Amino acid sequence: MGDDSQQTDLFAAGALVRGQFTTSQFTAQEGNQGPYKLQGTNGELFVLIVSGSETVYVNGTAVKRGEDQDYIIDYNAGEIIFNSTFPITSEMRITVDYQFSDRNYSRFVAYGGGGTFQIEKLKIGVSVYSENDSKNQPLQQNLSEEQVQILADAGDDKSLMVAPSEVQEALNENRILYKKELIDGAEVFVFSNNEDDELYRVTFSRVGDNLGDYALSSSNAINNIYEYVGVLQGNYAPIIQLIAPTKLQLAVVNGAYHPSEKTNINFELAGSKNDLNLFSKTDDKNNDGFAGKLNIEQQLIKTDSLWNLNALFDSDYISTNFRNIEGLYNPEFNRDWNLDLTNLNGIGGNLGNQLLVNSGFSLFHKDKGFLNYQFEHLNFSDALTEIAM
Structure with missing residues (x-):
């Protein structure tokens, strides 16, 4: 207050979640337009898809829903059928992001509890997200004392549940x-x-x-x-x-710093707490994860003839235990890097912490065109290093 160079915004929000986010990936069958069955995170064959929540990618490109478009979907049966105007071949890699109705427990979801702070050259934002099952309010299963004890002894191992x-x-x-x-x-x-x-x-x-x-x-x-x-x-x-109650909490701090007209710095830090079984304390050591992102853009040369030379540095770090709500990268990320054992976001794999670095230069002219050079480096702490140029 009293200082026009500073600004602080606070917010809070709440909502009832209708479903749980997940991703299905599969290779199409030659000439088979469908139906292709979608499953839940626990392998459930019969799931209700939240209407309008899906995004369907074919070879990394999003396709459209509709009788006169690329596909139709039966939300009640959890099945996708591709229209005859969109012929399916065995060379097609299909990725579907969607929410399915998950009513195993009463679930409380909250978002907010933070805000933004801004001064002349710096802007910082904070947000939190919490998704928590009520373990004492199961909806689709009546748990006996013996079954609760089974879940308590199982830890995060679904095969023991x-x-x-x-x-x-x-x-x-x-x-x-x-x-x-x-x-x-x-x-x-x-x-x-x-x-x-x-x-x-x-x-x-x-x-x-x-x-x-x-x-x-x-x-x-x-x-x-x-x-x-x-x-x-x-x-x-x-x-x-048996289905165990779960909890996912995220806290995110992001910001932008502009020390000069030629320099832009953006950053983001995130921490997650993911408990796959609220009945059990076993396997809780891997609940906490961390991720960070840093992006720097520097203008090196700007001439009166409209020639510009910019440098870019972008890095992502994701610890092996970090969890997020939706995917971080494009659906073809694994294929682009020839990864067979790692899922999107570095989540749930056994390859360790992930570091992705992208840097390069861009030379362009308003009327004569542009030239880009880009260097990419991907590293997993327990597995491999790959470089792309």
Whole structure:
């Protein structure tokens, strides 16, 4: 107040989130226009896509939705179909960014709590984001004390977040029920409709080929029937997948400094806290991550003949544990750098901390054209170094 060279803005905002952001990447099949199925972050095959939230890229280029455009999407089924006017080939790499309805827990989302401060040559902004599941308010699963303990012991390992699915139940003609038998020394479930047996209602989950002991035997109007086929000889198991409550918090400081007309400096610092299981303290050591960005533009030469020579330096640092809400780079980032094991943003991979440096010079004239030289350097602390020019 009282000083026109300084300005401070404060803000706060809140909203209810309708979905959770994720990305699907796959290679198209020759001549197959679809449907192509989208999945949830936990591999869910049946997800509800938030209407209008998707961005579809084909070979890095965004395509348009619509009957008279490139594709249509069934939000309820989570399926994408490409129109006949947009022929699909096996050379097409498809990336889809979207939000899917995730209602496993009541979720509280907040954004704000910061603002901007500006003086003549410096501007600094601060923002925070928090996305937090209420672990005591599950919506799509009723967790027993035993299941909560399973989650508490599992840490961040989703393969350990499973629980036995059998529930003892009396004979019911409208349900598929099983009895327990010993086969080759193993206690297994066998289909039964005998009221004299001790019967169980059992949920079978697909776990992958040769990872389960059961296989689909037959289907009827009520439900599927599964049978024991031997240890690790099937693709189903009598278990249910438990979903752990999560928390993601981000704090970001960004700024711009202009010491002179020829120099522009922009920077951004971000910290994240990502807890994949609020029931467990195990594996919490990797919850915190950090990222930073620095961009410098320097005008070296400016002549009366309208020739200009500028220098550019841009660097990104992303620690291996940093998490963000959406993607940082273009959909073809991995392919551009020939990376097979690293996902976008340096997130979730095992290649360590990421450093990307981009520098170069630009010589241009208002009427006669321009000439650019660019040098790029990509390094992972635990893996490789790549250079592009």
